[in-house]
Amino acid sequence: MTQPPGEPDTVGSLTAATRPHTKPAPVPEGAVMVIVKIARFNPDNDRGSYWESFRVPALPTDRMLNLLIYIKSYLDGTLTFRRSCAHGICGSDAMQINGINRLACKILLKDLLPRDGAPTTITIAPLRSLPVEKDLIVNMEPFFNLYREIKPYLITYGPAPERERLQSPADRARFDDTTKCILCACCTSSCPVYWAEKTYYGPAAFVNAHRFIFDSRDHGAAERLEILNDIDGVWRCRTTFNCTQACPRGIQVTKAITEVKRALMFTR
Ligand code: SF4
Ligand code: SF4
Ligand code: FES
Numbered sequence: 001m002t003q004p005p006g007e008p009d010t011v012g013s014l015t016a017a018t019r020p021h022t023k024p025a026p027v028p029e030g031a032v033m034v035i036v037k038i039a040r041f042n043p044d045n046d047r048g049s050y051w052e053s054f055r056v057p058a059l060p061t062d063r064m065l066n067l068l069i070y071i072k073s074y075l076d077g078t079l080t081f082r083r084s085c086a087h088g089i090c091g092s093d094a095m096q097i098n099g100i101n102r103l104a105c106k107i108l109l110k111d112l113l114p115r116d117g118a119p120t121t122i123t124i125a126p127l128r129s130l131p132v133e134k135d136l137i138v139n140m141e142p143f144f145n146l147y148r149e150i151k152p153y154l155i156t157y158g159p160a161p162e163r164e165r166l167q168s169p170a171d172r173a174r175f176d177d178t179t180k181c182i183l184c185a186c187c188t189s190s191c192p193v194y195w196a197e198k199t200y201y202g203p204a205a206f207v208n209a210h211r212f213i214f215d216s217r218d219h220g221a222a223e224r225l226e227i228l229n230d231i232d233g234v235w236r237c238r239t240t241f242n243c244t245q246a247c248p249r250g251i252q253v254t255k256a257i258t259e260v261k262r263a264l265m266f267t268r
Contacts (some may be wrong), residue, residue: 025074031057032120034109036067038079039125041132049132052076053121060110064097064124068136069103078167081136088248091184095136096125101186101246127189143185146201150209153222171216178211178256181251187243197230203243203253206234210256213263225264226267230261234260 009151038058041049055074056067063199065083072079075169083093087106093104096110104124113120156165181204188194188202209228213221234257 003151011030025057025070027057031059032113033057033186034113035121036065037069037121037125038071038135039123040079040135042078042134050191051123054102057197059108060108060113062109063105064107064109064112064122065093065104065107065123068124069142080113080134081137089182091182094127094184094186094248096123096127098123098225099125101127101190103184103186103248106248112143127185129189129195130185132173136148140185143188143202143204144183144199144233146169146188146199146205147183147208149201150205151220152205152212152222154215154218155223157219167216171264174216175211175214176249178207178214180251181207181211181215182249183208184248186246190242192242194234197232198237199237201228203237206237206257206260207251207253210260213260221263221267225267228260229264234264238263 005265008187022172028189034056035053037051037053039049040046054071056075058070058071063086065086068079068081068083072081081093081095081104084090088103088106091103094101095104096102097104109122110158114120117189123134124247126136126138130140130143133139162225182205185204187207188204191200191203195199206228209224212218213224237257239253239254239258241254244251244255247253
């Protein structure tokens with residue numbers, strides 16, 4: 001499959017009205033007109049990605065996902081993107097919105113509108129540094145392969161308890177923040193180290209390693225720390241905080257990475 005460049009290479013001027021399968025588009029009362037400029041790529045037809053703009057009537061309280069659904073429903077049925085829950089839980093609609101990694105279902109149009117009421121153009125592109133399959137869909141397998149490397153599951157040795165594995169509230173609180181990860185890849189695809197080196201495990205893998213390393217019921221900390229100590233592990237992190245800023249779940253990603261580094265320094 002052709003891998004498009006990271007940035008679209010032409011500015012498209014196609015209008016939605018020229019597209020097939022269009023239906024009469026409703027205009028909600030109180031709507032403002034925005035230009036949504038989307039990086040398009042169809043591996044069957046295109047040698048590279050290009051920008052295409054759509055005029056979309058939308059309410060300031062609409063989520064960006066609503067605008068994408070509007071485009072797909074009324075302007076161009078070929079527009080391709082992932083989404084599932086539409087409530088910030090599944091992590092499937094991560095994309096660059098105005099150059100920042102976000103979940104389309106969490107960001108409201110009003111948060112992107114200029115205060116002076118000037119006409120708005122919003123750019124939407126796929127996550128950076130993952131292979132684009134079509135339009136806004138990236139291949140997540142390279143991301144999940146790195147995640148699997150750190151053994152993101154409970155490891156226990158010895159006989160299983162007769163009932164559940166007990167844990168105090170304080171022990172549970174130790175890794176509460178990193179349980180919130182939804183594997184959206186916003187962090188890893190915003191990491192400059194990952195941009196440069198695709199074997200770097202990346203912040204999402206570190207967050208999920210942290211979730212188990214600091215779980216008092218888990219016995220696999222030593223083997224995970226061994227993995228995180230290697231050349232693609234936490235020592236490559238440059239503490240730039242891109243990952244923390246990108247995380248739609250508000251996880252203190254860089255802090256978690258620092259705690260893993262400390263564990264490596266003080267447990268051996
Ligand atoms: S803090 Fe580390 S892991 Fe996070 S974006 Fe920066 S270099 Fe990448
Ligand atoms: S740490 Fe945050 S940004 Fe990274 S994959 Fe998990 S939820 Fe997404
Ligand atoms: S659609 Fe599930 S997080 Fe946005």
